[in-house]
Amino acid sequence: IEDVPCGNICGLVGVDQFLVKTGTLTTFEQAHNMKQMKFSVSPVVRVAVEPKDPQQLPKLVEGMKRLAKSDPMVLCVSSESGEHIIAGAGELHLEICLKDLEEDHAGIPLKKSD
Numbered sequence: 001i002e003d004v005p006c007g008n009i010c011g012l013v014g015v016d017q018f019l020v021k022t023g024t025l026t027t028f029e030q031a032h033n034m035k036q037m038k039f040s041v042s043p044v045v046r047v048a049v050e051p052k053d054p055q056q057l058p059k060l061v062e063g064m065k066r067l068a069k070s071d072p073m074v075l076c077v078s079s080e081s082g083e084h085i086i087a088g089a090g091e092l093h094l095e096i097c098l099k100d101l102e103e104d105h106a107g108i109p110l111k112k113s114d
Contacts, residue, residue, distance in 0.1 A: 016069055043075040043087035045094045048113040049101070050084060056108045060084060063106025067097060070105070 004010040024033045051060045064076040074097050075087040088094030
């Protein structure tokens with residue numbers, strides 16, 4: 001693809017190592033960065049997760065990073081005590097995030113706190 005005009009969506013491979021959640025990519029020198037979207041809700045429902053097999057902890061940590069990049073509303077935190085917290089904007093959002101983490105991003109079975 002030679003170029004993508006403004007207002008169009010294009011998928012790029014490999015930029016995730018440079019962009020955390022959002023960004024503006026352009027070759028136009030006078031371009032303005034698009035502002036990060038502001039949301040009127042915040043992640044308030046939390047759950048602690050851990051891999052069912054403790055040896056798969058690195059996969060969980062990497063999966064949490066991927067989940068955080070893919071969803072602007074999710075909050076993924078690894079605390080000093082070793083607890084891994086996923087926070088969503090509601091019960092349904094959290095449920096979807098946990099499913100995505102387990103099936104797509106980490107690809108491992110998880111134990112979730114109640």
